[in-house]
Amino acid sequence: MTSSHSKLYSDDVSLVVVVVDTNPFFWAEAALPFANFFEHLVHFVNSILLLNHLNRVVVIAAGVSSCAYIFDSSDATAPGGAGVAATFDKTKHKVKEFIDQDALATKGNSSVDSNNAASLLSGALSLALCYIQRIFRSGTRHPQPRILCLQGSRDGPEQYVAVMNSIFSAQRSMVPIDSCIVGTQDSAFLQQASYITGGVYLKPQELNGLFEYLAAVFATDLHSRTFLRLPKTLGVDFRASCFCHKKTIDMGYVCSVCLSIFCKNQKKCSTCGSEFSRVMPDLNSMPDQSK
C-alpha cells in the first residue's frame, strides 16, 4: 500500500482502538474470568499511554446486540492518583451501562440464539473506523491508527459481508487490524482481517500471561514494527459465507458484476439485480436499424 501524502503521521505516535468482546455467553464459560481479562486490558492500555504522551487509546465494547465506546484516553481527567481512580470508575460505570443495554437489546432481539450468539464484530469495526476517520479529519497531524480486536466468541457467518466491508475499508485507509483471540476457536474473520490489512494475528496459549502477549506483540507502534519480527500466522482460512444463507462455503457461485457469493445457482443476483439466466440476443438476427 502506498502512503497517502495528504495525511501526515508522527512516526511513533499511535492511536490504538481496542475492540473488546463482551459477549456474556462466552465469558460465562471462559477459562479466563472477565475480571482478570479486564485487569490485563487495563495494564495494557496504561502501557500504551506510557510509551508516548501523545498516544491515544479508545476502547470499544462489542456485545451480542450492540456496541459502544467505553473509554477514550483523550477524555481522561487530570493525571495523578485521583484522576486515575476517576477514570477507572467512569470506565467501569460505562461497562456496566453497556452490559445492561446489551442485555435489554438481546432480550428484545428474537434473532439472537443463545446457542450460537456471536459478538457484533462488524459493528465494532465500523465504530472504530468511524472514529479513526474523525481523527483523520480533525487536523493535519495524526497519530498512526491501528485496531486491536480482543475476541473470544465465535464468528457469526451472518456478519460476513459487513465484516469484509469493514476490512476492505480499513485496508483502504491503511489501518492495520491486529487480532488477539482469547477464546478456544480461531476466528476466520480476524485471520482474514489481519492478513489483508497487514496486522498481527495471535492466539495465545497461556491466557494468564495475556498482558505479556499484549505488551510484547501489540504494544509497538507501526513504525517500530518494521524492525521487529512479530509472530506470523502460518495459515489463513479464506472461506467465505454465502450472501443468501450466510453459510460458510468452499465452492459457490459468484456474480460477475458485484462479486456477491451464492451457494446455489440463482437466476438473479440479490445484491445488484443482475440476471444470470438471461440469454444474449443474436446480433445477426436483429434488423439493421440504420436502414
Place this chain on the structure above:
Amino acid sequence: METGGGKEAAVRSMAVGAIYKTSTKDVGTPGVLRMVRSVPPSPSPPPPHAFPPRVRASWADEDKFSFTPIDPRSSVKLNVGFRSIKNQLLAKVDASKLAPPPPLWKLCKDKGGGYLFVLGNVANREKCREFVARVLEKHQGTVPPLPKVIPEDPTASTGSEQLSVERRKKLLLEDSDLRKLHMRFIPGNVLQESEFWERRKHLLDDDANNASKQRPGLKNVMHDVRPLADGWTNTVTFTTEIIHQIFAEKPAVYRAYFDVVPKKISEKEFWKKYFRAENLVRTKNIAAAAAEAAEDEELAVFLKSDHILAKEAKLKIKQVDPTLDLDADAGDDYIHLLDHGILHDGSKVSIDTDGELAWRTLSQDLNRHAAVVLEGGSSESYCSVADDSIHERLAKVARMTEIEDLQAPQNLQYAPLCIKDPREYFDSRQAHALRSLGSSSDVNKGQDYSLSTDDVFCRLMYQVSSIELHKLNCHADHSNVALKVINELDQMISRARRCNLRNPHGNLLGRLPLRTQDELMDHWTAIQELLHHFWSEYSITSPVLSNKVYIAKTGPKDQGCNDTDISKSADIDDGLLVAWIRCIIGAICDLQDIKESAQPDLRHEISQLVKPMTQALDAAFSYDLEQQQESLSPGTNPTGFEPRRKSSGLACR
C-alpha cells in the same frame, strides 16, 4: 607388409603397393602406400600447470599415411594424418566373375571427399582395412588409447574392450542425463569417446567392482529333491547348491559326510543312501525304514533325528531367561514329543510313530530353513554352538539372582514425561479454521450456551462489579508465566521463519516451471562438460590464440556462426578448435534465448541463474597473460574455472 617390431614398439607401420585414384574413372597413379600408427607411451604424471599444451593430441598426430608414386616425376604425393579421416569404404569384389573389379578402398575425409586406392588383392586390402580400423577406433575412443598393460593374449584384450563397451552402453541406457550429454557432444565430434568416458571412469569401475563384491546368498526357497521314478529306478538330480543347502540345514548329515566320505563309502554311495532315507521317510515306509536302518549304519543316521540340531535347541532354551514360561514353545523343539503339526504332504503326525525315525513337521523344516537363510548359510554355521555358552548362562542366572535380591536400582535415569502440544507438529493452522465458522457440528463445541440469557448477563455483571482499582494485581510478578509466554512467542516466530525458509518459492530454481528447470540443468551440465575438456585441451595460452578466438566470436553475425566463417575469419586451421568455439558460442546463444523467451515474472530469476553460466563461458575465452604466467610457475594450483581479470566481451547474434 606390416612392421612393428616387438610388443613394446612405439610405432607400427605398414607399406603396400597401391594405385591412387582421384576418382573411379581416373587411370590412377601407381605407388607405395605407407601407413603409420603410433602406440601411445605409458602414462606419466601430468605436468604441474593447468593448461597442458595439447599433450593428448600430440602423439595422435603421428598416425598418418603417405603415398609416394613410383614415378618420381609425378606430382601426386600424399601425406595425410588419420585425424582427418572419418571412415573407410570397401568396394565389393565378386570373385566368381570372370573379370572381377579391382579391390577399391576409399578413405573418407570428415569434411567430404576422400582418397581412393586400388590395392593388389583383397588380402592386402583387408590388411590395410584392419590397420586403418585400429587407428580410427583409437581416435574415436572405443578402444582405450592408453592401455596400461599390453595384453599377451589378443582375445583377452578384445574381451576387456568388449566388456568396457558393454558397460558404457549399459550406463547410457540407465542414465538419461548421461545419454543426453553423450548425444550432444559425441556425434558432432566435439568430444571423443575416450575423453567423454575418461571423466566417468569411476562409473565404469564401480560397475565392475560391484559385480564382483556381491556374493549371492542362499535361496529362500525350500528345496525338496524328489526322485524321478520310471518304475525301475528312482533318479535324483541335484546340484552343489542343493548339497550346500542340505549341509546347512542338516548338520548331522554334514557331520556324517565328513566322517564316512571317502573313508568308508564313496560320495555317490553316500548320497544314494541319503536320498533313499528321504524317500523312505516321505513314503512313510516304516517297516522298510526300520529294516534298512538295522542293516545300514549310515542310512540309520539319516533316519534318526538330527542330534546336533537337538543339542543346539537345548542350548538355546537354556540361554532363555529361566523366569519365562516356555510351555508355549514346547511343540517346536526336538526334545518334546511330536503330538501336533503336519508333515510335508499335509498329513498329520500320528502319535504312534516309531521314536527312532525322524518325523519332521513342516513348521520345523520351515523354521530351520529360515534360520539358515537368515544366517547366510556359511560353512561355519554347520557346526553346533560351543559349550562355553554355559558360562554365559551362569552369568545370566547370577544377574537374575542379583535382581531378585531386590537391590536398589542403580541410578536409573529417566526423562521426565513431556507432552508436547500436537500443534507444534503441524505447519498450518488451517485445521482450526474448519472448526471456526458456523457448521452445524461445531455449534455446540467450545462454548456451552445452555445457560439462559439472564444468567449469563448477571454473571458478567457480577464479574465487572468485582473489579476494583485497588485490587488490580501487577502481573509482572508472575515471572514463570512471563517466561512461558516469551518461550512460546520465540517458538512461534522460529517456526514461521523455518516455514518461510522451506518455502519452495524462496528457491530460485524452484520458482521456475519444471520444463525451464530441466532445460537450465541440461545446459549447465553440458557447459560443465564442455568447459572441463576445453580447459584441458584448448585453453587460450597465447595472445595470438586469444586474438583468433576474439575474431571468431565477433565474426559475421548476420551469417551465423558456422565453421567456415569462423575458420576463415580467424584463420584457424584446427577444425576441432573451431568446433569448440562453435559449441561454446552456441551455448551462450541458447542461454540468451532462454532469457528472452522467459515469462516476464520469471525473467529476473532466470537471469540470476543464467549469469554464472555465461560468466563461466566468457572466462573460457578470456586471456590474461600475467595470470597465465603466474599459473605456470611451480607451486600454484589454479582451477579451471578461475575468474579472469580481463574478460573479453561476448558477441552473440
